[in-house]
Amino acid sequence: MERRAFFKLIGISAAVAAGGTAYACSSGHGMLSLVPTAEDSSAYRIANDPQVSFSSEVDVLIVGSGIAGLSAAMAPAEAGHSVMVVDKLDLLGGESFSSNGIMRVSGSAFQKAAGIDTTAIEAWDARKQELADEGVPDIEFAKRLFVTAPDWIDHLVDTYQVELADPRAYVKGGGLSTVLLPKNGLGDMESFMVPLRNGLANKGVAFSTGLQAVAFIQDGGGAICGMRLLAVKNQAVSDIRAKRVVVATGGFASSQPLIHAYVPNQEQVASYTFASMGEGQMLCSGVGGKLAGMDKAGPLTGRVPQSCAWGMFAPAVIVDLAGKRFAREDDVNAAADACHADDRGHWWTIFDKQLIESSQSRSVAQVTAKYVKRLVGPCDTLDDLAKAMFMPAEALKAAFEEYDKTVESGKDEAFGRTLFLQKLIAPYYAFRQSPVRYKTRGGANTDGEGRLLNATGSPVSGVYCCGSVGASSLEGLASNGAFGMLVGQAVAKVLAEEEGSDVSSASA
Incomplete structure (x- = not known):
């Protein structure tokens, strides 16, 4: 017979500041305790909210349906464990669904089948240097x-x-062989994530949207045994019991208070995201998890992220309002970071038919049709282009002369561009961009298996983290997906070990 259960809620330490609901409580992490002292667990309440009452029970509860969360669901579901994925948004996919779709991958069988034989180990040195520079x-x-x-x-x-x-479509023209894209190119996350979601559903994974995690549920022994969820639309409470909870809620780029507290030099920058409020970090902190590295500024992107990647697939020239080239075009973050650092306001990406007819023609057509007010062109001369961009023609011509010399020399001494270092040919087009936040660094400390660690480096029982909520996360879909897969494998392994132990005990 199961011993009498004692439960309490451990909520978000900065819930109101982070944009969540005020379920803050806990035990000695600088937060106000709202839990009354009582011998009977039925007396535990949070600001007069109902006592814990589990409406369902699963082996694994995953909070967040982005690529990290969905990837974390794979191994437990494939092993036959019950898995539930919840998200506060109405649509599954989180903010991964609106990303540019670029995945930094080397050595996959898919790439080898396309004749790209570079292994991950062979590509690591270059990637290692990039990460070190960041x-x-x-x-x-x-x-x-x-x-x-x-x-x-x-x-x-x-x-x-x-x-x-097919990577051959862009590699043959000079694109990176270490990049993969969804079926239809930049921004086509629907064709990438929908099959994954449907496949998980076919394996028994339950999905619920419009539910925000507001508090961990802790049993009498101090172990996390579930999560309290709040329906966004009607504020109805649901308590889900789980053997393991995986937090995959993303970063905190949308939270102005957290940006102000940790990365104040970016607080005047608009946010591309709207749901990355940092609830996961605050929940993990409230249950004893240690946060680290949140004061490291994350990279910026443009208000239309797809167009920031165009220079990776075709020639392009980036100039500021004065007509001056100021960043490399084959780096998705370089223009936005430099634009913000130097208070340039916004920038222009200039391109020609080489981009329009490139492997990313679909992206160009979609973006320019949707954001027609940001587009100028076609312009037959640089004089016409400069006039349309409201800048001095001589300045723009000087930028092109400098750029053409770089093309002729075959080396970009000023900014280090290496991809598609080719001249542009009239007619010209230009697309206007401005910098926005989309990614934060730092978060919850985890071990190599994604287990949440406290200040002493010990695991917090029952809690795992993956993706951008973790302090060790990197930019990009592939790294977050790999992080989620590793966590899912670790969770599946420990559940299997526990089931084996239960079977052995029963047999004995």
Whole structure:
């Protein structure tokens, strides 16, 4: 007979500041305790909210349905464990669904089938240098994610029938062989995530949207045994019991108070995201998890992220309002970061028919049709283009003269561009962009299996983290997907060990 259960809620330490609901309580982490002292567990309340009453029970509860959360669901579901994925948004996919779709992967079977034989280990040195330049602290874990990414992508292709673009379409023109894209190119996350979601559903994974996690549920022994969820529309409370809880709620780029507290130099920048409120970080902190690295500024992107990647697939020239080239065009973050750092306001990406007819023609057509007010052109001369962009023609011509010399020399001494270093030919087009936040760094400390760690480095019982909520997360879909897959495998393994132990005990 199961002993009498004692439960209490451990809520968000900065719930109101982060945009969540005020379920803050806890035990000695600088938060106000709202839990009354009582011998009977039925007396435990949070601001007069109902006592814990489980409406359902699962083996694994995953909070967040982005690529990290969905990837974390794979291994437990495939092992036959009951899995529930919840998201506060009405649509599954989180903010991964609106990403540009670029995945940094090397060595997958999919790439090898396309004649691209570079392995993850062979590509690691270059990637390692990029991450070091970005200030990534845990290079060893970054390497683990990078070498796991090809297994992750192959598993998606083989098990969930996820379709990818043929890399030969852009590699043959000079594009990176270390990048994969969804079936229809930049921004086509529907064709990537829908098969994964449907495949998980076919394996028994339950999905619920419009539910926000507001408090961990802790049993009498101090172990996390579930999560309290709040319906966004009607504020109805649901308590879900779970053997393991995986937090995959993303970063905090949408939270102005948290940005102000941790990254104040970006608080004047608009946010591309609207749901990355940092609830996961605050929940983990409230239950004893240690946060780290949240004061490291994350990279910026443009208000239309797809167009920030155009220079990776065709020639383009980036100039500021004065007509001056100021950043490399084959880096998705370079223009936005430099634009913000130098208070340039916004910038223009200039392109020609080479981009329009490139492997990313679909992206160009969709973006320019949707954001027609940001587009100028076609313009037959640089004089006409400068006039349409409201800048001095001589300045724009000087920028093109400088750029053409770079093309002729074959080396971009000023900014280090290496991809598609080719001249543009009239007619010209230009697309206007401005910098926005979309990614934060830092978060909950985890071990190599994604277990949440406290201040002493010990695991917090029952809680795992993956993706951008974790302090060791990196930019990109592939790294977050690999992170989620590793966590899912770790959770499936420990559940199998516990079931084996239960069977052995019963037999004895």
